[in-house]
Amino acid sequence: MKKVLLSLALLAGFAGAANAQSGVVKYGIKGGFSLSSYTGGGDIGKNTGFKPGFTAGVLVNYGLSDMTSLQIEGLYSQKGAFIDNASGFYANGTTYTAYTNKQYRSTLSYIDVPVLFKVNTGEAGKGLFFELGPQASFAVGLREFTRDQNSGAGSPTEQDLSTDRNRLVPVGIGYVGGIGYQITSGFGLGVRYTGDFSNVYKDGFGAGNAPLRSDNNFHNGVFQFQVHYLFGGKG
Template identity: 30%
Template sequence: MRLVFFSVALVALVAAPASAQTTFLLKGGLNTAFFSGDDALIFDPRLGASGGAGLRFDVSPSLGVQVEALYSQEGAKQDNGSGTYELDYIDVPVLLRAGLPLTRYADAGLYAGPQIGIPVRAEFAPDRGPNEDEQTRTDIGIALGADYWSGPVGVDLRYVIGLQDAFDDEIDGVPVDPLFVRNQAFTVSLGYRFGGKATGGRGGRGRY
């Protein structure tokens, strides 16, 4: 899975020519994170924050490649109220975006692509569970979403589907009893963009 992710990322970045229009992105929002998988029925969603920065390379008004680095609070709460698995990641999605110019200053888009999540924090709150940090795996997923931008300000709706279990079944070669769950998350973000130009229909190009 990691090899597939890095292969897609490399192809996407190489495919963006030097003449592509570059836009810088700042984003912040709210996650509704939850688990799927064999043990997911004993969990409820966890609310958390998501935020970071990104770059978008628009090779045309209707096609772009977007790369981001986001701090994302994920995990889930046990439905009996005993605690929460707080799993925080640095998520790095590589997205292919299909854009739709609307006016001189506004545009919308649909995007999809692979995502890798690097674990930076793993705790079972209120009490720390044994070996939670060691058991947490690098997360591999798919990000799907849509955005709308008016001038420099935008809103982004995203769903991330985890493709592998969040926890390892062994530590240093010693088998453990893991939870068989995968990370999932809905994210709503507000964004600010700069450095590029809006590409609208009848009005032509306008600066953010």
């Protein structure tokens, strides 16, 4: 009888530990640095380099157990790419002007909404964690421009190609995978990769109906380096 009672007590203890974080809701803020590019799309995806940007926003984390949680985020995220020694056209009314051997850059702005399943391998909500899940991306802004090779931001050689957000696929579907470390119950660091299944543009790359618009099978790909702080619950 004593063995049975001891076994029941141990099971109750394990069950209590497993559900210690169940139902706990935490809120947080996060932000960080990103490197984005285009993937796929033949020559377009192969020739693009990584463009720096940033991401920032809020999150809600719902504890499923002591080691697992569901996290929903709303993030402003910069994406895009650059191409060295690019040649193409930009629209000026009904005419097109050619550019050659320029550095092409695009800054694309999105509101990203990832829904992540998180596994924390540490104790008391701290330690190494992994995250994975789908993401919806809502396009909110676009700027494409060129500038001379080896010139920096704000160069007088910058020439806008397009600021028409309607050229972007309005809602993209993708995925997020990442790893991080929860240093304290509030403060943590993470690295993740986000990739889109959806194309970047509705009808192709380049301004208006310019010839450069023929290749459209490419997607956003972004490395993000983030810091976050969680409020609420017991970490």
